[in-house]
Amino acid sequence: MNSATRQKIVDAAMELFWVKGFQSTSISDILSRTQVHSGSLYHFFPGKQDVLVAVLETYRDEIENRLLAYAWAGVDDPIDKIFALLNGYRIGLVSSDFMYGCPIGNLALELHEPDPRVRELLDANFRNWVGAVEQCLVDAGDRIPADTDRKALAEFILTVMEGAIMQARTARDIGVFDRNVEVLRKHLDLLMQRAKVPN
Amino acid sequence: MNSATRQKIVDAAMELFWVKGFQSTSISDILSRTQVHSGSLYHFFPGKQDVLVAVLETYRDEIENRLLAYAWAGVDDPIDKIFALLNGYRIGLVSSDFMYGCPIGNLALELHEPDPRVRELLDANFRNWVGAVEQCLVDAGDRIPADTDRKALAEFILTVMEGAIMQARTARDIGVFDRNVEVLRKHLDLLMQRAKVPN
DNA sequence: TGACCATTTGAACGCTCACTCAAATATTTG
DNA sequence: CAAATATTTGAGTGAGCGTTCAAATGGTCA
Numbered sequence: 116m117n118s119a120t121r122q123k124i125v126d127a128a129m130e131l132f133w134v135k136g137f138q139s140t141s142i143s144d145i146l147s148r149t150q151v152h153s154g155s156l157y158h159f160f161p162g163k164q165d166v167l168v169a170v171l172e173t174y175r176d177e178i179e180n181r182l183l184a185y186a187w188a189g190v191d192d193p194i195d196k197i198f199a200l201l202n203g204y205r206i207g208l209v210s211s212d213f214m215y216g217c218p219i220g221n222l223a224l225e226l227h228e229p230d231p232r233v234r235e236l237l238d239a240n241f242r243n244w245v246g247a248v249e250q251c252l253v254d255a256g257d258r259i260p261a262d263t264d265r266k267a268l269a270e271f272i273l274t275v276m277e278g279a280i281m282q283a284r285t286a287r288d289i290g291v292f293d294r295n296v297e298v299l300r301k302h303l304d305l306l307m308q309r310a311k312v313p314n
Numbered sequence: 315m316n317s318a319t320r321q322k323i324v325d326a327a328m329e330l331f332w333v334k335g336f337q338s339t340s341i342s343d344i345l346s347r348t349q350v351h352s353g354s355l356y357h358f359f360p361g362k363q364d365v366l367v368a369v370l371e372t373y374r375d376e377i378e379n380r381l382l383a384y385a386w387a388g389v390d391d392p393i394d395k396i397f398a399l400l401n402g403y404r405i406g407l408v409s410s411d412f413m414y415g416c417p418i419g420n421l422a423l424e425l426h427e428p429d430p431r432v433r434e435l436l437d438a439n440f441r442n443w444v445g446a447v448e449q450c451l452v453d454a455g456d457r458i459p460a461d462t463d464r465k466a467l468a469e470f471i472l473t474v475m476e477g478a479i480m481q482a483r484t485a486r487d488i489g490v491f492d493r494n495v496e497v498l499r500k501h502l503d504l505l506m507q508r509a510k511v512p513n
Numbered sequence: 514t515g516a517c518c519a520t521t522t523g524a525a526c527g528c529t530c531a532c533t534c535a536a537a538t539a540t541t542t543g
Numbered sequence: 544c545a546a547a548t549a550t551t552t553g554a555g556t557g558a559g560c561g562t563t564c565a566a567a568t569g570g571t572c573a
Contacts, residue, residue, distance in 0.1 A: 120520080136426050138337045142561060152522050153562075159520095163561065216423070223484045224415070224423040227335050237484050267493040274477025274494050281476055282469060285422045285436050294466040295473050298501075305504040319550080341531060351552055352532075358550095362531065 121159045121169075123149045129170045133218040136225050137167055164230050167222075171236035174219065178243050193254035194303065200248070201276055201296055205289065208280065213287050216280045219244075245269045259303075260310045275299045320358045320368075322348045328369045332417040335424050336366055363429050366421075370435035373418065377442050392453035393502065399447070400475055400495055404488065407479065412486050415479045418443075444468045458502075459509045474498045 127148045131140040142163060146153055160166050186203035190196050207215040219240045226233060249269035252259060259265075279295035326347045330339040341362060345352055359365050385402035389395050406414040418439045425432060448468035451458060478494035
């Protein structure tokens, strides 16, 4: 079931959907990049939507290996991990001249009436990401006030990441990304300050 | 130059691009909704991209009349205005069953290699929005610490709006939107608290 | 070897898309 | 009114899209 051809298709589609979006990527884009013929693609996938489903399943299943392991290499402190993760996206933006944003966020706003499977996979990817950040906040223990909703704050950090990328890509200026991260850092500083001296 | 037909086309395209996105909206979608024939559309616009340009120019020029006047009706306090603006988007989401997000944010992430005119107009729309919120923060005067970067905070508020909408639409759950706004409110509360008792 | 199934090949199909254009009609202007 | 210009009509075009399918090839196992 998981032939090399199938994997080549998913890998190419992952890259193309990221850079060009789903609708702007044609089946023949995928075929020419993979040197696969259309019949082979349709042997493994009923249609284009199913390629997208496979791509989103891969993101969901590989968040540890493809994203977190890379961003968190050599980082132990849970609060540092949060900013290291954001910095991973920053590097992607800068090194690609603002081509590489968040592949999930892109698709989430591009697809207006998505296939239920696609919508659920986008959501699952967001919840995975939020869960990873939430774990960092839990690991931060009493450095953060006890009454702080960790999950809500993790969702907020995803929001900051997505909004910062959106603005930086549109302005083609990393400054707005950095300023967004600085405001987030300020917020966490204020929370941590308040945890030290409860008021 | 500004005939009624041209305006009908822009209005219909504004709605369709909002609900379906740019690429999923066909010229014939616009024609059938407006009862205009293709030759008329191409009499006023060289191509589909130029319809998008006209739409984005309208958003840019009409932010006061179409967005702020509505959201800020009866609201005077500058901090309240910020949350009233966010609440405007909340109402759009809920009342449309998550169809109406942010039209500018949608397009910003849908179009990966936009026409320079389009990219600049998207950016101009963001800067307009940020400018309006920045003015609220300036009007808040010394309720906010003097060393707070008002523009950076306004950009951050745009980020929160965009990220909150993205997650709420994907989850089809307004809860995540509300939690995001609550965290933002917490941040502003902490800032205002710090402005009262400088530390 | 031969039968069976998985995979590959690549031409072809139907459809929708953005867009064109010549002719008809309405409006403006002198 | 007459001429010029602006606008509308709507059939038509070519290109690209996702998808199909019958035939060829490759691998597995009795």
